[in-house]
Amino acid sequence: xxxxxxxxxxxxxxxxxxxxxxxxxxxxxxxxxxxxxxxxxxxxxxxxxxxxxxxxxxxxxxxxxxxxxxxxxxxxxxxxxxxxxxxxxxxxxxxxxxxxxxxxxxxxxxxxxxxxxxxxxxxxxxxxxxxxxxxxxxxxxxxxxxxxxxxxxxxxxxxxxxxxxxxxxxxxxx
Amino acid sequence: xxxxxxxxxxxxxxxxxxxxxxxxxxxxxxxxxxxxxxxxxxxxxxxxxxxxxxxxxxxxxxxxxxxxxxxxxxxxxxxxxxxxxxxxxxxxxxxxxxxxxxxxxxxxxxxxxxxxxxxxxxxxxxxxxxxxxxxxxxxxxxxxxxxxxxxxxxxxxxxxxxxxxxxxxxxxxx
Numbered sequence: 001x002x003x004x005x006x007x008x009x010x011x012x013x014x015x016x017x018x019x020x021x022x023x024x025x026x027x028x029x030x031x032x033x034x035x036x037x038x039x040x041x042x043x044x045x046x047x048x049x050x051x052x053x054x055x056x057x058x059x060x061x062x063x064x065x066x067x068x069x070x071x072x073x074x075x076x077x078x079x080x081x082x083x084x085x086x087x088x089x090x091x092x093x094x095x096x097x098x099x100x101x102x103x104x105x106x107x108x109x110x111x112x113x114x115x116x117x118x119x120x121x122x123x124x125x126x127x128x129x130x131x132x133x134x135x136x137x138x139x140x141x142x143x144x145x146x147x148x149x150x151x152x153x154x155x156x157x158x159x160x161x162x163x164x165x166x167x168x169x170x171x172x173x174x
Numbered sequence: 175x176x177x178x179x180x181x182x183x184x185x186x187x188x189x190x191x192x193x194x195x196x197x198x199x200x201x202x203x204x205x206x207x208x209x210x211x212x213x214x215x216x217x218x219x220x221x222x223x224x225x226x227x228x229x230x231x232x233x234x235x236x237x238x239x240x241x242x243x244x245x246x247x248x249x250x251x252x253x254x255x256x257x258x259x260x261x262x263x264x265x266x267x268x269x270x271x272x273x274x275x276x277x278x279x280x281x282x283x284x285x286x287x288x289x290x291x292x293x294x295x296x297x298x299x300x301x302x303x304x305x306x307x308x309x310x311x312x313x314x315x316x317x318x319x320x321x322x323x324x325x326x327x328x329x330x331x332x333x334x335x336x337x338x339x340x341x342x343x344x345x346x347x348x
Contacts, residue, residue, distance in 0.1 A: 042267035045260055049268075069253065078249035082256015086219055087264055089257065093216035094223075 001154060002028065004061035004097070005147025006052070007139050008069075008085040011037060013048050014139030017059045018130065020151035027130040029059060030140040041080075045087040052091035064092045065150035067142070068101040102149050110149035175328065176202065178235035178271070179321030180226070181313050182243075182259040185211060187222050188313030191233045192304065194325035201304040203233060204314040215254075219261040226265035238266045239324035241316070242275040276323050284323035 001021075007014035016030035033051035035044035066089060069081060092099050105115035111125045123141040126132070129148060136144065175195075181188035190204035207225035209218035240263060243255060266273050279289035285299045297315040300306070303322060310318065 040273075042263045042273045045264045046267040049264055075249050075252035078252035079243065079256040079259070082253040082258075083260030083263065084256075085253070086257030086260030089216045090219045090223055090261055090264060093220040099214075099216045 001063065001151070002059065002061045003147045003150050003154075004055065004059060004064040004092075005143040005145065005150065006064060006066045006088050006092075007142035007146060008048070008066060008081070008088045009139065010041070010044060010048075010080050010084040011035070012139045013051065013084060013088060014137070014141070014143035015052070015055050016136070016140055016144030016147050017055075017061060018144065018147045018151060020155060023155050025129060025148060025151055027132060027144075030136050030144055031055075032137055032139045041083060045083055048084055048087040049091045052088050053095065056091065056095050056097060061097060063100065063150065063154075064097045065100045065102060065146045066092075067107060067146050068103050100150050100153075102146060102153075107145050107149045110152045111145045175237065175325070176233065176235045177321045177324050177328075178229065178233060178238040179317040179319065179324065180238060180240045180262050180266075181316035181320060182222070182240065182255070182262045183313065184215070184218060184222075184254050184258040185209070186313045187225065187258060187262060188311070188315070188317035189226070189229050190310070190314055190318030190321050191229075191235060192318065192321045192325060194329060197329050199303060199322060199325055201306060201318075204310050204318055205229075206311055206313045215257060219257055222258055222261040223265045226262050227269070230265065230269050230271060235271060237274065237324065237328075238271045239274045239276060239320045240266075241281060241320050242277050274324050274327070276320060276327075281319050281323045284326045285319045 002017060002019050005016045013033040017028040019026040019028055033048055035047035069085065089099055108117040108122060109115045112121050122145050123135060123138065126141045126144045126148065127135055130144065176191065176193050179190045187207040191202040193200040193202055207222055209221035243259065263273055282291040282296060283289045286295050296319050297309060297312065300315045300318045300322065301309055304318065
């Protein structure tokens with residue numbers, strides 16, 4: 001099963017692709033979609049959307065996982081982030097790729113083993129778990145972490161959070 | 175000049191179309207895009223996006239205007255609203271329709287004459303300004319109000335707020 005993880009952001013949207021066979025994980029690819037920083041928001045959303053569509057065409061994942069970002073500094077930041085996340089999710093929905101959502105805590109739990117891990121620990125474990133020779137960029141590592149989290153939930157038969165009521169407000173938190 | 179106004183929301187996205195000739199306004203059409211309330215968010219975003227695409231195909235507007243909603247109850251609500259707004263803006267950007275943004279205060283100022291007007295006043299004035307026989311639904315009226323605001327700014331030569339740096343955070347407020 002091929003899984004695409006996405007770490008959405010209006011400035012940088014990371015993506016990471018892993019193959020999961022039973023409990024084993026294999027790195028396939030990763031990268032960052034960076035809309036021109038000074039472009040108007042509509043144009044940046046289009047770059048994010050079309051970038052995700054290109055990633056789907058290149059890697060043909062069976063499923064996608066996106067971090068459910070409910071911790072935003074303020075309503076304004078959350079609104080802008082929602083635009084970017086919406087553009088990515090829309091690209092997935094338009095190609096009938098099922099979208100699972102995981103809270104940051106669930107991603108840390110899956111990758112490091114506890115939900116209070118710091119960012120650097122997550123990135124280090126992503127590198128170890130996938131046997132990468134070098135450290136991927138921060139955004140790409142976060143995307144790979146979400147993909148790994150989904151792979152673990154799949155192989156553990158824990159189901160797909162968010163696949164039912166994927167409204168962030170309705171997502172199950174553990 | 176034909177203008178499409180949009181009032182985005184994850185439950186209901188209103189749209190309204192007006193023709194502006196000099197200082198004169200003519201009602202063209204309006205409606206509400208309602209994704210199935212219990213559908214997952216990705217599916218609802220797709221309904222909003224595809225609904226706006228259909229509206230563009232039906233009315234072929236020259237420009238679009240969207241309310242810049244920076245007043246959200248909380249970061250969570252703002253995040254969900256951002257998704258919906260992003261889906262609508264993305265549909266416009268994908269069809270090369272220029273998108274202007276106006277704050278709620280600017281819309282009230284344009285339609286009622288002062289920025290502290292209540293919702294019912296805005297709706298009543300939309301009906302009067304466009305000579306409508308009956309009151310449009312609340313979401314459609316709000317969308318028509320944004321379109322009227324854009325028409326006024328165009329005819330007054332005030333330029334297009336948000337047409338440059340359309341990032342909500344960068345939008346000029348007056």
